[in-house]
Amino acid sequence: MSTVRTVRTVLGDIAPEELGVCDAHDHLFIRSPQLPGQEVDDPDAAATRLRDFRELGGRTVVQWTPYGMGRRHDVLPRLSREFGVHVVAATGLHQAAHYDADVLRRVGGDLAGLFTAELTEGIAGSAVRAGLIKVAGSFHGLDAHARRTMTAAAAAHHRTGAPIAVHLELGTGALDVLDLLCGELGVAPQSVILGHLGRSPDQVGQRQAAESGAFLAFDGPSRANHWTDWRLPEELAALAEAGFGGQLLLGGDSTTPEAPGMPHLLRRLRPRLELTLGKDLVDRVLTENAARAFAVEWPEPDARPASAA
Structure with missing residues:
Protein backbone atom coordinates (compact mmCIF):
# COMPACT_ATOMS: atom_id res chain seq x y z
CA MET A 1 0.00 0.00 0.00
CA SER A 2 1.40 3.40 -0.95
CA THR A 3 1.99 5.93 1.80
CA VAL A 4 2.39 9.69 2.01
CA ARG A 5 4.33 11.48 4.73
CA THR A 6 1.98 14.04 6.29
CA VAL A 7 1.08 15.72 9.56
CA ARG A 8 -2.42 14.87 10.80
CA THR A 9 -4.23 18.04 11.92
CA VAL A 10 -7.79 18.54 13.16
CA LEU A 11 -8.73 19.64 9.63
CA GLY A 12 -7.02 16.72 7.92
CA ASP A 13 -3.57 15.78 6.66
CA ILE A 14 -1.11 18.40 5.43
CA ALA A 15 2.39 18.31 3.99
CA PRO A 16 5.09 18.74 6.67
CA GLU A 17 6.45 21.91 5.07
CA GLU A 18 3.07 23.58 5.62
CA LEU A 19 3.49 23.57 9.40
CA GLY A 20 5.58 26.75 9.36
CA VAL A 21 6.51 28.11 12.78
CA CYS A 22 5.33 25.48 15.26
CA ASP A 23 4.62 25.53 18.97
CA ALA A 24 5.51 21.87 19.46
CA HIS A 25 3.83 21.42 22.86
CA ASP A 26 0.93 23.50 24.13
CA HIS A 27 -2.66 23.35 25.34
CA LEU A 28 -5.57 25.39 24.06
CA PHE A 29 -7.76 23.33 26.38
CA ILE A 30 -6.95 21.16 29.39
CA ARG A 31 -8.44 20.27 32.75
CA SER A 32 -7.37 18.01 35.58
CA PRO A 33 -8.42 17.21 39.14
CA GLN A 34 -4.81 18.06 40.00
CA LEU A 35 -5.49 21.68 39.00
CA PRO A 36 -8.90 22.53 40.52
CA GLY A 37 -10.15 25.94 39.51
CA GLN A 38 -7.39 26.36 36.92
CA GLU A 39 -9.11 24.77 33.94
CA VAL A 40 -8.07 26.01 30.51
CA ASP A 41 -11.52 25.66 28.95
CA ASP A 42 -12.53 29.04 27.52
CA PRO A 43 -12.91 29.12 23.71
CA ASP A 44 -12.68 32.91 23.71
CA ALA A 45 -9.38 32.83 25.57
CA ALA A 46 -8.12 30.15 23.20
CA ALA A 47 -9.13 32.34 20.28
CA THR A 48 -7.15 35.26 21.70
CA ARG A 49 -4.05 33.13 22.13
CA LEU A 50 -4.31 31.77 18.61
CA ARG A 51 -4.85 35.23 17.15
CA ASP A 52 -1.81 36.62 18.97
CA PHE A 53 0.28 33.60 17.99
CA ARG A 54 -0.69 34.01 14.34
CA GLU A 55 0.11 37.74 14.38
CA LEU A 56 3.59 36.91 15.67
CA GLY A 57 4.20 34.50 12.78
CA PRO A 66 -4.85 13.48 25.83
CA TYR A 67 -8.01 11.48 26.37
CA GLY A 68 -10.27 12.53 29.24
CA MET A 69 -8.66 15.91 29.96
CA GLY A 70 -10.93 18.30 28.09
CA ARG A 71 -9.40 18.33 24.61
CA ARG A 72 -12.45 20.14 23.16
CA HIS A 73 -12.16 18.41 19.81
CA ASP A 74 -15.57 19.92 19.04
CA VAL A 75 -14.09 23.45 19.09
CA LEU A 76 -10.59 22.93 17.66
CA PRO A 77 -11.57 22.76 13.95
CA ARG A 78 -13.49 26.03 14.11
CA LEU A 79 -10.61 27.82 15.83
CA SER A 80 -8.13 26.41 13.32
CA ARG A 81 -10.18 27.68 10.37
CA GLU A 82 -10.98 31.05 11.91
CA PHE A 83 -7.39 31.98 12.72
CA GLY A 84 -5.53 30.12 10.01
CA VAL A 85 -3.45 28.11 12.46
CA HIS A 86 -2.97 24.37 12.05
CA VAL A 87 -3.82 22.42 15.21
CA VAL A 88 -2.65 18.88 15.95
CA ALA A 89 -4.67 16.96 18.56
CA ALA A 90 -3.53 14.11 20.80
CA THR A 91 -4.77 10.77 21.98
CA GLY A 92 -3.18 8.82 24.83
CA LEU A 93 -3.36 9.02 28.62
CA HIS A 94 -1.57 11.19 31.19
CA GLN A 95 -0.55 10.02 34.66
CA ALA A 96 -3.29 8.27 36.63
CA ALA A 97 -3.46 11.17 39.11
CA HIS A 98 -4.97 13.37 36.39
CA TYR A 99 -8.13 11.26 36.15
CA ASP A 100 -11.08 10.37 38.29
CA ALA A 101 -11.35 6.63 38.83
CA ASP A 102 -14.46 6.34 36.64
CA VAL A 103 -12.59 7.80 33.66
CA LEU A 104 -9.88 5.16 33.92
CA ARG A 105 -12.53 2.45 34.25
CA ARG A 106 -14.32 3.78 31.18
CA VAL A 107 -11.33 3.39 28.88
CA GLY A 108 -11.39 -0.35 29.49
CA GLY A 109 -8.65 -2.84 28.74
CA ASP A 110 -7.87 -2.13 25.10
CA LEU A 111 -5.94 1.11 25.31
CA ALA A 112 -4.05 0.37 22.11
CA GLY A 113 -7.36 0.01 20.30
CA LEU A 114 -8.62 3.29 21.73
CA PHE A 115 -5.48 5.16 20.73
CA THR A 116 -5.48 3.63 17.26
CA ALA A 117 -9.13 4.47 16.68
CA GLU A 118 -8.63 8.10 17.69
CA LEU A 119 -5.68 8.33 15.29
CA THR A 120 -7.37 6.70 12.33
CA GLU A 121 -11.15 7.01 12.75
CA GLY A 122 -11.77 10.06 14.93
CA ILE A 123 -12.11 11.24 18.51
CA ALA A 124 -15.40 10.24 20.16
CA GLY A 125 -16.97 9.39 16.84
CA SER A 126 -16.14 12.74 15.26
CA ALA A 127 -14.21 13.49 12.08
CA VAL A 128 -11.38 15.01 14.15
CA ARG A 129 -8.44 12.62 14.27
CA ALA A 130 -5.48 12.76 16.60
CA GLY A 131 -1.98 13.24 15.18
CA LEU A 132 0.12 12.01 18.10
CA ILE A 133 -0.02 9.85 21.23
CA LYS A 134 0.63 11.50 24.62
CA VAL A 135 1.79 9.42 27.59
CA ALA A 136 3.63 10.23 30.83
CA GLY A 137 6.42 8.92 33.00
CA SER A 138 6.83 9.13 36.75
CA PHE A 139 9.38 10.98 38.86
CA HIS A 140 12.74 9.34 38.07
CA GLY A 141 11.10 6.20 36.76
CA LEU A 142 7.99 4.42 35.51
CA ASP A 143 5.07 3.19 37.58
CA ALA A 144 2.63 0.46 36.53
CA HIS A 145 0.24 2.97 34.90
CA ALA A 146 3.06 4.46 32.84
CA ARG A 147 4.19 1.04 31.66
CA ARG A 148 0.63 0.11 30.71
CA THR A 149 -0.04 3.30 28.76
CA MET A 150 3.37 3.27 27.06
CA THR A 151 2.92 -0.35 26.03
CA ALA A 152 -0.43 0.60 24.48
CA ALA A 153 1.11 3.67 22.85
CA ALA A 154 3.84 1.55 21.30
CA ALA A 155 1.25 -0.86 19.89
CA ALA A 156 -0.75 2.02 18.42
CA HIS A 157 2.45 3.51 17.01
CA HIS A 158 3.35 0.26 15.28
CA ARG A 159 -0.13 0.18 13.71
CA THR A 160 -0.13 3.79 12.55
CA GLY A 161 3.36 5.32 12.72
CA ALA A 162 2.10 8.11 14.99
CA PRO A 163 4.74 9.86 17.12
CA ILE A 164 4.72 9.29 20.88
CA ALA A 165 5.05 12.42 23.03
CA VAL A 166 6.13 11.82 26.62
CA HIS A 167 5.60 13.97 29.70
CA LEU A 168 8.74 13.60 31.82
CA GLU A 169 7.87 14.37 35.43
CA LEU A 170 10.01 17.40 36.36
CA GLY A 171 12.26 16.52 33.44
CA THR A 172 13.35 13.18 34.91
CA GLY A 173 13.23 9.54 33.83
CA ALA A 174 14.09 10.00 30.16
CA LEU A 175 16.39 7.00 30.03
CA ASP A 176 13.78 4.76 31.65
CA VAL A 177 11.26 5.89 29.04
CA LEU A 178 13.70 5.20 26.21
CA ASP A 179 14.62 1.78 27.62
CA LEU A 180 10.94 0.81 27.60
CA LEU A 181 9.69 2.41 24.39
CA CYS A 182 12.75 1.98 22.19
CA GLY A 183 14.40 -0.98 23.88
CA GLU A 184 11.66 -3.36 24.98
CA LEU A 185 8.84 -2.17 22.71
CA GLY A 186 10.72 -1.49 19.48
CA VAL A 187 9.72 2.12 18.81
CA ALA A 188 12.27 4.02 16.70
CA PRO A 189 13.79 6.85 18.77
CA GLN A 190 12.95 9.31 16.00
CA SER A 191 9.28 8.64 16.74
CA VAL A 192 9.63 9.66 20.40
CA ILE A 193 9.37 13.23 21.68
CA LEU A 194 10.64 13.75 25.23
CA GLY A 195 8.85 16.65 26.91
CA HIS A 196 9.94 18.93 29.77
CA LEU A 197 13.66 18.15 29.61
CA GLY A 198 14.37 21.73 30.65
CA ARG A 199 12.67 21.25 34.02
CA SER A 200 15.70 19.36 35.32
CA PRO A 201 19.14 21.03 35.25
CA ASP A 202 20.79 17.69 34.48
CA GLN A 203 22.71 18.44 31.30
CA VAL A 204 24.37 15.02 31.38
CA GLY A 205 20.93 13.42 31.31
CA GLN A 206 19.87 15.71 28.49
CA ARG A 207 22.95 14.69 26.50
CA GLN A 208 22.29 10.99 27.12
CA ALA A 209 18.69 11.39 25.95
CA ALA A 210 19.88 13.22 22.84
CA GLU A 211 22.29 10.42 21.98
CA SER A 212 19.33 8.08 21.58
CA GLY A 213 18.09 10.03 18.55
CA ALA A 214 14.78 11.06 20.15
CA PHE A 215 13.38 14.57 19.77
CA LEU A 216 13.91 16.80 22.81
CA ALA A 217 11.11 19.22 23.72
CA PHE A 218 11.99 22.20 25.89
CA ASP A 219 8.64 23.63 26.88
CA GLY A 220 6.83 25.63 29.53
CA PRO A 221 8.78 28.90 29.55
CA SER A 222 8.30 31.37 32.41
CA ARG A 223 6.99 28.81 34.89
CA ALA A 224 7.87 30.48 38.18
CA ASN A 225 8.13 27.17 40.02
CA HIS A 226 10.48 25.54 37.52
CA TRP A 227 13.04 28.30 36.82
CA THR A 228 13.37 27.29 33.20
CA ASP A 229 14.08 30.47 31.24
CA TRP A 230 17.41 31.57 32.66
CA ARG A 231 19.23 28.34 31.80
CA LEU A 232 17.46 27.44 28.55
CA PRO A 233 19.81 29.24 26.09
CA GLU A 234 22.88 27.57 27.54
CA GLU A 235 21.23 24.13 27.63
CA LEU A 236 20.18 24.36 23.99
CA ALA A 237 23.55 25.75 22.94
CA ALA A 238 25.36 22.84 24.60
CA LEU A 239 23.16 20.32 22.79
CA ALA A 240 23.52 22.10 19.47
CA GLU A 241 27.30 22.29 19.81
CA ALA A 242 27.35 18.55 20.50
CA GLY A 243 25.54 17.94 17.19
CA PHE A 244 21.95 17.56 18.41
CA GLY A 245 20.46 20.79 17.05
CA GLY A 246 18.25 18.84 14.65
CA GLN A 247 16.44 17.13 17.53
CA LEU A 248 15.38 20.23 19.50
CA LEU A 249 11.78 21.42 19.80
CA LEU A 250 10.19 24.39 21.60
CA GLY A 251 6.75 24.78 23.15
CA GLY A 252 4.73 26.93 25.52
CA ASP A 253 2.88 24.21 27.49
CA SER A 254 0.10 26.47 28.80
CA THR A 255 -1.63 24.41 31.48
CA THR A 256 -3.18 27.21 33.56
CA PRO A 257 -5.13 30.30 32.47
CA GLU A 258 -2.39 32.68 33.60
CA ALA A 259 0.42 30.94 31.68
CA PRO A 260 2.08 33.24 29.10
CA GLY A 261 1.81 30.45 26.56
CA MET A 262 2.22 30.43 22.83
CA PRO A 263 2.49 34.19 22.19
CA HIS A 264 5.29 34.40 24.79
CA LEU A 265 7.17 31.69 22.92
CA LEU A 266 7.54 33.96 19.88
CA ARG A 267 7.37 37.42 21.43
CA ARG A 268 9.93 36.98 24.22
CA LEU A 269 11.62 33.59 24.17
CA ARG A 270 12.47 33.43 20.49
CA PRO A 271 14.54 36.67 20.35
CA ARG A 272 16.27 35.72 23.59
CA LEU A 273 17.31 32.36 22.18
CA GLU A 274 18.50 33.98 18.96
CA LEU A 275 21.10 35.94 20.96
CA THR A 276 22.74 32.69 22.03
CA LEU A 277 21.88 30.20 19.30
CA GLY A 278 21.62 32.44 16.25
CA LYS A 279 18.55 33.11 14.16
CA ASP A 280 19.15 30.27 11.70
CA LEU A 281 19.16 27.54 14.34
CA VAL A 282 16.12 28.92 16.16
CA ASP A 283 14.26 29.10 12.85
CA ARG A 284 15.11 25.45 12.13
CA VAL A 285 14.01 24.35 15.59
CA LEU A 286 10.62 26.04 15.14
CA THR A 287 10.05 24.82 11.58
CA GLU A 288 12.16 22.02 10.12
CA ASN A 289 12.61 20.06 13.35
CA ALA A 290 8.89 20.18 14.12
CA ALA A 291 8.01 19.13 10.58
CA ARG A 292 10.17 16.02 10.94
CA ALA A 293 8.96 15.23 14.46
CA PHE A 294 5.25 15.16 13.63
CA ALA A 295 5.24 13.87 10.04
CA VAL A 296 4.04 10.30 9.61
CA GLU A 297 3.59 7.87 6.74
CA TRP A 298 -0.03 7.18 7.61
CA PRO A 299 -1.21 3.83 6.22
CA GLU A 300 -4.42 5.25 4.72
CA PRO A 301 -3.96 8.94 3.87
CA ASP A 302 -7.05 10.95 3.11
CA ALA A 303 -7.62 13.27 0.20
CA ARG A 304 -5.86 16.55 0.79
CA PRO A 305 -8.05 19.11 2.68
CA ALA A 306 -8.02 22.86 2.24
CA SER A 307 -5.16 24.43 4.17
CA ALA A 308 -5.91 26.19 7.45
CA ALA A 309 -3.47 28.93 6.46
Missing part, protein backbone atom coordinates in the same frame (compact mmCIF):
# COMPACT_ATOMS: atom_id res chain seq x y z
CA GLY A 58 2.99 31.26 14.36
CA ARG A 59 1.37 28.75 12.03
CA THR A 60 0.91 25.48 14.00
CA VAL A 61 0.06 24.49 17.56
CA VAL A 62 0.47 20.89 18.73
CA GLN A 63 -1.92 20.28 21.61
CA TRP A 64 -0.70 17.50 23.88
CA THR A 65 -4.00 17.21 25.81
